[in-house]
Amino acid sequence: MSPLPRMSRVALRWAMPRLRHLPSRPSEPLFVIGSGRSGNTLVRRVLMASGQIYIPPETYVLGDIIEGWPQSALLPWRERVWLFCAHFEKHPHFDTFDLPNLNAFAAEAEAMEDRRLRPLIDALFHFLTRAAGSEAPRWGDKTPWNAFHLPAIGQTFPRAQYLWLIRDGRDVARSYAKAGLLRDFAAGAQRWITNNQACEAFGRWTPNLRPLRYEALVQDPEREMAGVFDWAGLEFDPAMLEAPVGPMGDVEREAHHANVTAPISDTSVGRWRDDVSEEDLAAAPEDFAAMLARFGYD
Numbered sequence: 453m454s455p456l457p458r459m460s461r462v463a464l465r466w467a468m469p470r471l472r473h474l475p476s477r478p479s480e481p482l483f484v485i486g487s488g489r490s491g492n493t494l495v496r497r498v499l500m501a502s503g504q505i506y507i508p509p510e511t512y513v514l515g516d517i518i519e520g521w522p523q524s525a526l527l528p529w530r531e532r533v534w535l536f537c538a539h540f541e542k543h544p545h546f547d548t549f550d551l552p553n554l555n556a557f558a559a560e561a562e563a564m565e566d567r568r569l570r571p572l573i574d575a576l577f578h579f580l581t582r583a584a585g586s587e588a589p590r591w592g593d594k595t596p597w598n599a600f601h602l603p604a605i606g607q608t609f610p611r612a613q614y615l616w617l618i619r620d621g622r623d624v625a626r627s628y629a630k631a632g633l634l635r636d637f638a639a640g641a642q643r644w645i646t647n648n649q650a651c652e653a654f655g656r657w658t659p660n661l662r663p664l665r666y667e668a669l670v671q672d673p674e675r676e677m678a679g680v681f682d683w684a685g686l687e688f689d690p691a692m693l694e695a696p697v698g699p700m701g702d703v704e705r706e707a708h709h710a711n712v713t714a715p716i717s718d719t720s721v722g723r724w725r726d727d728v729s730e731e732d733l734a735a736a737p738e739d740f741a742a743m744l745a746r747f748g749y750d
Contacts, residue, residue: 467607468657474610476660478685481577481609482507482592485599485654486617487647489627489640491666493703493712495617496594498677499684500700501692506581506588509548509701513539514573514593515601518608521569533561536572548701551583570608585698599647602654613684614658616651619666620749621740622724622733631708637732641740648743670718 482505484492496507517539524532537554540546557579561572577591598605602614625640634640655661662683669676674690681688693716703709711720744750 468603471606471610471658471660474659476613477611479590481612482590482684483598483605483609483612483614484592484594484617485602485614485651486596487599487619487621487624487644488596488633489624489631489708490596490617490619491664491669492594492596492617493700493709494716495615495664495669495677495680496592497697497700497703497712498673498692499592499680499686500586500588500697501695502681502686502688503586504588504686505590505592505684506577506584506586507592507594508577508580508584510545510595510597511540511593512543512545512595512597514595515598515605518569518573518604519601529564529567530562533558533572536561536576540576545702548705549580549583550699550701554579573608596647599650599654602650606654606658610658612660614651614654614661615680615684616655616661616663617666618648618663618747620722620724621645621648621744621747622728622749623666623720623722625732625736626724626728627708627720633708636735637728638735638737641736645737645740645743648747667718667721670716670721673716 482499484495484499484507486492499505500507517536524535527535537558540549541553554576557576560579561575564571564575574591577593581588581591606612606614621641621644624644625637628634628640628643629637634643651661655663662680664676664680673693677693678688678690696713700709700712703712
């Protein structure tokens, strides 16, 4: 599927005001959004420890699929299903799902009576839930890249809940560079800016977005996660903060997730002060300092 045409992007943004009148429902999906390196996977782990919701490894392509779906409208349903599956299977990180392919899901989806995109996505996530050995009735998604597709995702899931992770951009940019996920501090700072700008813009339209500060999370995880669970309509037990959840797919494979299963700690807060140089800060985008200040990071 090709990138969303400009007129379609404009149409999506014009449709955003309707979201203000669509409050969340407890059975709807929960999307963990915000810049990467902000505690997103940690939150995923704690949510999954409840057994009430299953969140698979990052899907990466969900937003692209939603935006490109109208372009396949003239194809037979079977071809649309296989094209849908191919987007997931052909992504370089598909191996994190611990599945050889999505053939079994495609066979199920071909027989669906409701042949719309939303039920197809629901069916895929419930399939992934079962494939992981979970009986959770609700699903979620934790893909930082979704921030760049929030108008499309929001229109498809207008009553979903959106948990926005916010962290000091200097720690985020440092972490991106240290993990080798982006080329340098400046690139990490730019990713933090654009991702959070997208989340901030989305929050102007939906009543179903809740911000969560990384620093507050790691300094008082019981209080912060209790608040998240209450907002999400889930039952919370402090034991979930340390409970094992079994294989998470990407966590076991990718070195930058090494700390996700460790006890929650605030030792990474402000670590940028140790090894981010004045030159790094000077090389960051011009609006980096202003956005840090607006988010309350001195």
